[in-house]
Amino acid sequence: MITAHLTLARWFAEGAGKLHVQFELAPGSLTALVGPSGSGKTTLLRLLAGLETPTQGQIRMDDTVWLDSQQHINLRPQQRSVGYIFQDAALFPNLTVRENILFVTPKGETARADALMDATGLGPFVHKKPTVLSGGQQQRVALVRALVRRPRLLLLDEPFAALDAEAAQQLREVLLALHRAWETTTLIVSHHQVDVQALADRVIHLSQGHIVADQLNPHRVTHEPLGERIEKIWFDQAQQQWEIQTATLHLKSANPAWGQLSVGMLINLSW
Template identity: 45%
Template sequence: MYKIQVIKELHSSEGKMILDVDISVKQGSFTSIVGKSGAGKTTILRMLAGLVKPDKGSIHSGGDVWFDSNTNKNKIPQERSIGFVFQDFALFPNMTVLENLKCVQSEKDEKQIKELLSLTGLTALASCRPDSLSGGQKQRLALARALVRKPKLLILDEPFSAIDQDTRIRLQQEILKIHKSYNLTTILVSHDLTEVLRLSDYVIEIGNGKIMRQGNTDLFFSNEGKTDQFRMTGQVVDLFYENEKRFANVIVGNMLIKVRVEDSMEALLRIGDIVLLSLNDFNPIIKKINT
């Protein structure tokens, strides 16, 4: 269990803000932190990683104390078993893919590097430098570099914000596979609620430096029966069969809406599609929007 009880004074676009949170993250969970820009999400990650010092409070990893303002204990980032994937990748531009991995490896392990290159699809690009890689390849390299130190906790700060939709979905699937195969605890900050829904088993919403609400993903997004708009746009996050009928889960704002897919639409819909929902006798009807 990771326990984060911290207070930090921040300066937002609206003036001074006090970040005051008490967060528990279960070992092995995939937890997402959501909220508006400036709410304090990234600062929480950076305090957890040891990159920003809280004003008061404590951070524990199980029985290991990483930070405690009462005892002035503050472990440096290298002493915390964390892999951090930054929004801007933070790769070394003068090094090859292979060198980017070797330079942060705590002890030489050629087998592990080969496994990570294979897992992230970068084996054939080992001798390339970051400026010759696509956005998705850079993101995979950043992920491999975060994993090369064999962390117990993986932190992802808006990792897919600069990547196209198709690549984003593929990388999300890879992240989830790595999370499970490496038995990681993962914390994600994202503005993309479809991403949060696909990956997370627990969600925490931050607003103005405070926890607004939190809970298991299904409960967090569930809002059945609330149809206060006649027409809504959303994104398909899942397609499935139930009693031999085709359904789609569509996320609209912070609502997850289950919609029956008509036969005429079945072959047209894909995960990630932007759709229009309209109401007919209080039953939602789905229509794909051409983009």
């Protein structure tokens, strides 16, 4: 459980004011943070991540205190178990996709990084530089880079804003599948109703630094575990593993059960 009670003087779109919020995020929840531009949404994410410091407040992750202004506790961003994805993927342009991801991968967790790259369809691009990737592919790299450390809290600030409709939909599907599989507590900022309807269990409305509404998402689109149809499946003799291609993903596994799969079957990322 994440609990936060934060106060910060700042300038809003309507003028000078004070951000003052108090809320809890249940483990494994996916919450949308919405509101007009300049209402304090990005500031709130930065406060949770430790990139800004409130005038006063507390942030607690279960039994761990990340911030307590009265006790002079303020963990650095590196000490908080947070993954942060910006509108701009913010990748290192001189590193390949795999190098970008391994740069933040904990020691001994290379297999997890490779599994995430395969699960998000990045397998064919691991040796390419970010500059040759599409916007959607770059955001997938950012997603893997944020998740590979298994953060307790995942923060996303308009991750689909710079993508076209098709790329945004594909990334939403990948994000939702990984969220279901990993059950990471997630807070996403978005101005678009389609993101809220497709992803969020709960919606927090922010206006001039205050929570004006906090409710379960009445428009939540519920499905069975998200899946995609197999377009190709084959066994790589050299690597001794099965490979599957769907419309958006390229998956690999040495699991012998994959030998029972065939073209046209529905698969999902929670396997």
